[in-house]
Amino acid sequence: MYSKQEVSKLKEHFWTAFGKYMKPVLSADGEPISWLNYKTGIPGIFFKMDADSQQASVSIVITQSDSRFYNQFVDNKTFLETTLGESWLWQPNRMDEYGKTMSTISTRIQHVNILQSEDWPTIISFFKPRIIALDEFWSMAKYGFEALL
Template sequence: MYSKDQATQLKQAFWTVFGQYMGPVLSAEGLRTNWINYKTGVKHIFFRMQADNKRANISIDITHPDKELQQLFFEQFATYKTMLHSTLGEEWDWQLHTTDEHGKTVSRIYTGILPVSIFQKEDWPKLISFFKPRIIALDEFWNDVKVAFEV
């Protein structure tokens, strides 16, 4: 088991390595992108990559505090479901009004892998191979549909 400081350092080290690996990759618009903290440009819509000692997930999180507006965003994504899955090359799971790790109600479109551990350096290539094509595909998808979500 790792101390809290060791766990934090290993996580930071992984995300630094991932950021360096993704650094040369340009966005769908041909721009430099902070892939780790991807900015959708739309309030309450986030692309998140998470990893812990058991699994890794990548998701579209809709965090609007108004559940009805959150559901409208979710339904809007659903109209692009075929396009999203086609761009990703796989189907993702869809959850309307679930609870995040902070106890807040969110809606989430996601996929994940297990068993992998961010704390095992030998798993890092697996994690990078999991995250890289999916965040690039999300960017490509978002480049095509973002205008429909801008208020």
């Protein structure tokens, strides 16, 4: 069992390593980008990577209360999943742990542990192509979302 401090330090080491690994990768628009803090430019739409002692996930999180934003993703589902090269789990209008309504579009892998450095290559190999594909999708689709603002 790890202490809270050890868990925090191991996670920090993973995210630092992942950030360094991704630093030379440019966005779909050819610009430097912060992959760890991906900015969609649309309030209430986030691209999130997460990992814990059991799994890793990549998600589009929509906290925007206007349902048109989720529906815009639904309208672009074929384009999104073609760009990703796989189908993801679509969950409209669900509650987060704080009781706030949100929608998510996500995928995950099981049986990986961010606290075990030997799992890091698997987690990185999971994250990298998916966040790059999300960026590629977003570089084309964001204009439809901007029109909703």
